Amino acid sequence: MSFESHPAFMNFQPTPASIPPRNVVLRQVTPKDKPVYLHNLNPLAFLLRAAQIYPNKMAIAHPDTKHPVFYPFSVWCQRVQNLAYALIQAGVRPGDRVAVIAPNSPMIADAHFGFLAARCVFTPINIRLKPSEVEYIIEHSGSKLILCDREYLHLIAGISVPVIICDDTGKPDDPYEQFLAKGREFSGERSWQGLEAEPDENAASTLCYTSGTTGRPKGVVSTLRGAYLAAIGNAFESQINRDSTYLWILPMFHAAGWTYPWATVFAFATQITLRTVDYSLIWNHFLHSGVTHYCGAPTVQIGIFNHPKAKKLDRVITAIIAGSAPTAHLIGELEKIGIKPCHVYGLTFVKTYGPFTRCYEYPEWKTLSLEDRSKLMARQGQTFATAEVARVVYQPDPDLPLDKVVLVDVPKDGKTIGEIVTKGNIVMKEYLNDPEATKKAFRGGYFNTGDLAVMHPDGSIAIMDRSKDIIISGGENASSLAIEQELASHPHVLEVSVVARSHPKWGERPMAFVILHPQHAEKWAGRHAEFERDLKEHAKQRLPGFACPEWVEVVPDLPKTSTGKILKTELRKRVNNMKAKL
Amino acid sequence: MSFESHPAFMNFQPTPASIPPRNVVLRQVTPKDKPVYLHNLNPLAFLLRAAQIYPNKMAIAHPDTKHPVFYPFSVWCQRVQNLAYALIQAGVRPGDRVAVIAPNSPMIADAHFGFLAARCVFTPINIRLKPSEVEYIIEHSGSKLILCDREYLHLIAGISVPVIICDDTGKPDDPYEQFLAKGREFSGERSWQGLEAEPDENAASTLCYTSGTTGRPKGVVSTLRGAYLAAIGNAFESQINRDSTYLWILPMFHAAGWTYPWATVFAFATQITLRTVDYSLIWNHFLHSGVTHYCGAPTVQIGIFNHPKAKKLDRVITAIIAGSAPTAHLIGELEKIGIKPCHVYGLTFVKTYGPFTRCYEYPEWKTLSLEDRSKLMARQGQTFATAEVARVVYQPDPDLPLDKVVLVDVPKDGKTIGEIVTKGNIVMKEYLNDPEATKKAFRGGYFNTGDLAVMHPDGSIAIMDRSKDIIISGGENASSLAIEQELASHPHVLEVSVVARSHPKWGERPMAFVILHPQHAEKWAGRHAEFERDLKEHAKQRLPGFACPEWVEVVPDLPKTSTGKILKTELRKRVNNMKAKL
Incomplete structure (x- = not known):
């Protein structure tokens, strides 16, 4: 169950620049005042x-590439230090944005x-975007430098910003490794003592771009304080500790991996990085690498339990599920193989850093039928630890x-639909260079999520829909999510998505796309x-x-985002074309 | 294993004022700006x-009194709200100090x-102090009000500050309950919405007094931010969660219970309060109440494993041990009955809120002998989560x-003795009304603990002594702690304490007091x-x-503090008298 006995680990040598000096002082110079x-x-x-x-404990294992790499915390920490010096040497100054284009791999970690450590703003870019979208983000963010995995160089072909290429080999001739080695050299062995700590805990830590479905992508700025508290909240809520092994299925570029890149380190857990969502590799790690936790949208979960290698695990793995609510079928299938679902809710693109509510379970649920329990587990639940x-x-x-907006709570009746709003340390700081959008998002003194939900008598939140996904059918508000949940209960349905299609008599009516x-x-x-007739009857x-x-x-x-979320915008386009043909 | 089936619980009714209204909004009005x-x-x-x-989950069980009480979180939260209103009605204003004199019981929780909630400063007073000492603290702190358990009224007989007496019955005729009921009435059911949240996270949360061994007691002020972060750190480090049951053996008045009154609630754990350290009751709870965690000094641990009821537990209980280092004998005896020791270190009187370092264990320790492992487990270890x-x-x-002091790290050789210093969120804010003492404690930009220690090559700290406990014998620094540890390895020694006694030839020589x-x-x-000859030979x-x-x-x-720490000051007095007789 340990990488220390993995043959690739036995043969692996970190670059000379990755080896920390003896007696390194792991402490930064902090502000005097x-x-x-x-x-x-x-x-x-x-x-x-x-x-x-835990200097010798495995921090990152990246075993499924041509050149597997394995870093214990001491080595990884030295590499991070080298990276900070390399960035500073490359002219990056506090507050500058630096972009990263990479799949899950040690470089993005x-x-x-x-x-x-270099006091610049981590700006991850989704590797599924088009070059024109990447170009927009690089320009809008004013990124000074790009760290790019070689596989994704085509995304920045026409961009003039300096690029550090990473071959993801961990070998001395890898340009990224050469960059780190130069950083080490530049440090003059001043070590952490030569890196001044950021004096403002509300300084930007991360800049993530929205997918821009309703216009140009917006840059979401989050803070160091928020990242610290959200990461601790996630570590606590998922009960990760030093005996845990976290498998990277969720892409780190997606909302900074819901803060798990930090949460795992807070807990001294081991991380395994996977470049792609490869279910065969995932099952290898479930069965042989002691995995205890992973995050993923429901679509990913379906891929996991439907894989030929799937079998009952001999220990519990916790699946942190977000993106959309898990269905009864999904929960049942996961539990059958020993995976414990933990349903959390948050907004993408670090608007809320990742999860900020969780569906808390109650002892009395144990006696319920799977169907009844699943309905409760599908709720987005209540406020997170921090x-x-x-x-x-x-x-x-x-x-x-x-600036005069007043927000009033809906009754706790499980029926009245309102919008989920939140505030506090686990909310983004602002939209970069867009005070108008920030002001609009923060109306009424809260961050307005755009998610429509009800509040149940027990205070738990259940999402009905994104505001734009509600179907107005004969003057009634039909929740596409509620319809999907009922259709998914048909035993022959693997996945389903429902959108509004215009109707001459009812205004709109639901249309279902089914796998x-x-x-x-x-x-x-x-x-x-x-x-189709059978399902309509159901x-x-x-x-x-x-x-x-x-x-x-x-x-x-079904059309999906890189994180497995169904792209309803694409389905709507299809539906609009159908309408034209009616 | 649950109090819900406890006969006393079945018969218990909280006062009418403790019952929250339906649809209470559990949210305060936060600062507008x-x-x-x-x-x-x-x-x-x-x-x-x-x-x-978790409104219905048991929060506090207080089962071992004439009038047992049991409060789930919803009821407890209403009582806390009532207390806040009652304090405000009694004239307590933000920043005012209010003293509490009580053993472990719901009132001090x-x-x-x-x-x-009332924005006043929690000022707990040790119930073992003399009336004159209590009087000094009440006066120095400027406490506006005292909440006093009836058993300890004699401590404040001559004091003119208003007192609310608590009979610890939870019954409507208990003066404390009447105080709470008046608070509820005064609230006009404005509930939490009528209580303005403290706008400054660095405002004082707690004021604890030192024992004043070297002069008048000093008032240690800690903050809300520090308490929040220290509590989360303790919940995470002890791996407390919603399935945990915490037994109150450590007095809450002692450094605000090392933040466990807050840490347990953060984790949704159940707390059981014990008015006295009664080993028979402790064993009842170990065996029948599902206890998972408790805190205590080594002396308390000795009392636990030496009790006639002691037997092998059918599940692991975590003992968080501080106050002095656990010996090999102690660790061995605890492990024999299924108690897992977790050795932490911090300073009393909320100078560091409770623990700020922990002896982290390593997998390779498992193969060591108990004696070798215990030597490592006796170290104070490394920095805590937050x-x-x-x-x-x-x-x-x-x-x-x-203001010019420079601090230099001792070499990591496990030999060179220096002073432990710390800083950051888990350090007290100041000594109340004593800027000189604060400045001295904070010299060099760190909080100087007064504890003398070495740093081992792995970066872990091991305390050699309090600076005043070092014995200068023939010009050599002899650590009384190291001597005690060796003497404690004699199989016939239960407890031992060593102090310096003056010697005509060597200046000082160690004297051992042995049980x-x-x-x-x-x-x-x-x-x-x-x-005695046998032990000297050993x-x-x-x-x-x-x-x-x-x-x-x-x-x-041996003379001990209320928390079981040996009072070396008392032993030194004895030794000084002996010297006179020499």
């Missing part, structure tokens, strides 16, 4: 502490700490100017119309008339 | 969150939260003025001189000549 009783909250502290306390508050509100007077379960696909081959028994899908279409796959 | 992305760190948030998420730094330093030029192990006491009855084989005790005295007991 700070009172003795205060220190700035900064996740960089987690790595210095881990390297101090380094950046989560090394950038903080978060401040989550409310579901409406604006009694929606015409008030932004058949592989075990049942053959049965319905050439009889999709029949299956819906009629469970949903009010206005919420029953008027149209069902069986599809081989 | 706070940015959306910031909220103040304040442990009060833990209780509001626990009452929101209430105060840990209710005082923060602490900043712990160093062992000396002042190359001790004659520099306070014989009950199993062996009879053997040596009437032959103490013989045992020492000679293990210690350098200058560290061997010149004198050994068998005693029936």
